[in-house]
Amino acid sequence: MDSPSQRDQSLETLQDIRRMMERSSRFISLSGLSGVSAGICALIGAFVAHKWILEYYAVGGYVSRHGYMVEGEHDLKWRLIFLAAAVLAAALLSSTWFTWRKARRNNLPVWDLSSKKLLINMFIPLVAGGFFVLGLMYHTDWDYVAPTCLVFYGLALVNASKFTLSDIRYLGFLEIILGCVSMYYLHWGLYFWTLGFGVLHIIYGLIMWWKYERGVQ
């Protein structure tokens, strides 16, 4: 009666149950390389933005209480908005690709219940933050854009962490802290933004890759 095969069978059953529970509630195909690629996009974007801003000052542009008010031939404001949109698109595309690749390697679907849940829960704070930032720009309060992006993105990660690898939660905390601190160093916004979206993503992505994907080819 106490045959080892029966024990193995029970163990296998329990492992099966555990796998089903996890697969149905957490999206586990999120790749660390997605974080790294998004971080690299952010670094490139920040570098270009920094260059443009320096050029703007070099030709006599100035910053008033309400951001970059000197319009005209340079149109810094619009160029920065397009740059930000391009960086967002590049980051989303590249990170989706790495995650899609990881899911395919593990023979798991990319678009299933768990990824839907992850996206919905991530996008609730993210969309709210997006409209909030657009509102700030509409009222020309550019100073607060970087801290607001960081805080809302951090909240989105904390919310999403319940539906994917839980490590994301701590990245979320770091982004929130960074956003709150940068609120008190307004003219360092771009540097904080670069730290949060560039450097932290790359470090975190590497850690996650090291933890979950290294050697699994």
Add this chain to the structure above:
Amino acid sequence: MKNPIGNLNKVFDSRIRMGVMSILLMNEEISFNDLKQLLELTDGNLASHLINLEENGFIKVHKGFIGRKTNTTYSITKSGEKAFKDHLEALENMIKGMHKPG
């Protein structure tokens, strides 16, 4: 001596029914199509197991619509949750019990 498999629930012998219950324990509500995708099953195969679970009172069926398409969702019942947790406990005890010599 107590029969170690006496506490196992016959309904959950099937891997598919066990999979359905595992998923429903973690998700408040889940659609037929999501279940099908997660368990990698055909319509007919999944449906017969769902009917069995429903007849045992372990799951509840909600028929709804998304536009004109039917959208059937499932959730676990109180008695289903209890039955499945008892089953898990029985499995666990079985494994633990077999560690002891003799």
